[in-house]
Amino acid sequence: MSTAYLSRLTLRQVRIFLAVCQQESYSRAAEELALTQPAVSAQVRNLEELIGEPLFDYVGKRLSLTPAGRAMRRAGQDLMRRLVRVEMELAELRGVMQGTLTLAVESSAQYFMPERLAAFCRRHPEVEVQMRVLNHGEALKSLREDRYDLTIMGQVPDDRRLRFVPFRQNDLVAVAVPGHPLQDMEAVPLTRFLEFPLLSREPGSGTRLVFEELCQSRGLRPGRRQQLGSQEAIKAGVIAGLGLAVLPRDACREELAAGRLVTLDVDGLPLKRSWCVVHPRARHLTPVADAFLKALTTV
Template sequence: MNYTLHQLKVFVTIAEHKSITLAADALHLTQPAVSIQLKNFQQQFDIPLTEVVGRQLYITDFGKEIVEASQNILNEVDVINQKLIMFNGQIAGKLKLSVVSTGKYIMPYFLTDFLRDNPGVELKMDVTNKAAVVRSLENNEVDFSLVSIPPERLALDQIPLMDNKLFLVGNNESPLQTKSSHKQKTLESLDLIFREAGSGTRQTVERHIQTENLKISRKLELTSNEAVKQAVLAGLGHSIMPLIGIKNELELSDLKIIPVRGFPLQSTWQLVWMKEKKLSPSAKAFLQYVEEKKESIIKEKFGWISDY
C-alpha cells in the first residue's frame, strides 16, 4: 500500500458528494485530476471501491469501510496539525456552521476578521434551507447555526445578532403607491409570492396573516430568497421579503418598498447551538469574538438598515 493523505481526502470527498464533478468543485481541483487520484487509489485494492449504475456513482460496501477508515486517519492528522498550531499559541481547528439561506447576507461579515486573525481555523459553512439547518443541529454536525426563528423543540443556547426586518416589496412597475401607508387588507388583493413552508420568513409572514385574520392569495411558493426576488423583479407578483437581501435592488430602484400599516414585520437573527454541545477551542473563540464584536460589526456593515 502506498496511498497518500491527499488520495484519502479525495476519496472521502467523492463519497460525501457521490459525484466526481461535485467533489472536484469542493476540492477546487479539475475533474480529470480527481478522476486520476481515484484511479490511483483504486489500483491499490483488489476489491472495487466504487461502481457506476446508469450515470450515478455509488460507493461499494467495501468502499464505505475504506471511507470510514480514511476519515479516521484524516481526523487524526487534523488533531496533530491543531496541536502544533495551538502549541505556537494560536487557535486552530474546524469551525462548522449551518446558515439559513437569507443568513448568507450577514454571516460572512461576522467571520471575515475572525478568520483573518486565526488562520489556523478551517471554516465549513453550509447555506441551506431551515429544515436542513435544524437537522444539522439535531445530528450534532455543526457548532453553530444562524436562524431567524429558533426551533422550539430543541434545547438551545443562543445569542441575538441583529434585527431582521421584512417589508412588502414590488418591482418598479407595481401600481401600488409608496407615499402613504396602505391598510392591511391591501395584502388580500395581491398575488403574493411565498417562501417554502418551514422557512423563517414564511413563519413570520404566516404568523402575521393569522394575527390579522387576512385571506391571502398565494401566487407562487419558491425555495430561496433569491428565487422570490427574481420572481418579483419579473413582475410575477409582490412578496414580503427580508430587507437584508434587497439592498442593491432598492438602491437601483428595481424594487420598491410598499408601505403597509404595521410593517415592517420583525424577527431577530440568532446564533444558536445545542445546550449540551461541547464547544471546541475554535468554536469557543468564535463565540467570544461574536459577543465582543457584534455591535461594532452591525454599526459598520449594517448601519444602512436603520434608514428603512
C-alpha cells in the same frame, strides 16, 4: 462480547460512514470524497462486518440509519470532534488559532455572513471555513443531527437542548417594484396587500413561516402565490412585476439602495426578529468555534 474489536476501526471507515450519513446516499458521499461508489460501499460493508450489525436500511428508495447506525453516527461524530479539538489545542500551544469552522446558515444570512467571516479570518488566517446555506427546515434537521459547529438562523425553536445568542436585527419587509399602486399608501391593510400575487419560498422557508404566522394571527390566508426557489429568484420576480414579496431586509439591501425595489408600509410589517447563533448545549465548542461565537456576539 468484548468491545475490543472496535479498536480495529479505522478513521477512513469512520469518515466514509459519516459522509454517507450526511449525504443519505452512497453515490453523493462518493462524489464528496472523490471516491468511487463501489469503494464507499465496500468500506461500509467492512464496518458492518466488524460490528456485526447492519448500519443502513432502505425505506423505499431512501437510505435510513438502523439503531446500530445511529449509535455509530453518534460515536463517529464524537470521535471526529475530539480529534479536531485536540488538533486545535495543540495549535494553541504553539500560539496559533488553527482548524476548521463549520457553519450552517439560513439562506437570508448569506448576504451578511461572508463579511463577518472575512473579518474573523483576517485575524486568524490559519482557520479554514466551511459554510453551508440551508433553508429553515434543513437548518433544524442539521441541529437535531449536530452536524455543524454553529448554526445561524432567524427563528430558533423552543428547545431547552439548544443554546442561542441573538447578535443582529432581522427585519422582514414588504417589497414591490417601483411604481406599484401600493407604494405611496400609508398603513396598507394586510387584506389589501394579500389581494396581490405573493412570491415566496418553499414551505421550509423561515421567512414564509413567520409571515404565515402573522396572517393566521389575523385570521387571513395568502391568496395567489407563486413559489420560487430562492431569494434571488423572488427579487428578480418582484422587479419583473410578477408580484409582491416579504423578504428579510438583509436579503434586499442592495436592490432597495439602487431603487430596483421599494418597501411598502403594510400594517404589521416590518416583522422585527433577530439573527441568532445556535448550537446544542451538549456540544463542546472547539476553540475556533468558541472564538467565532464570541467575535460574532461581541459589540
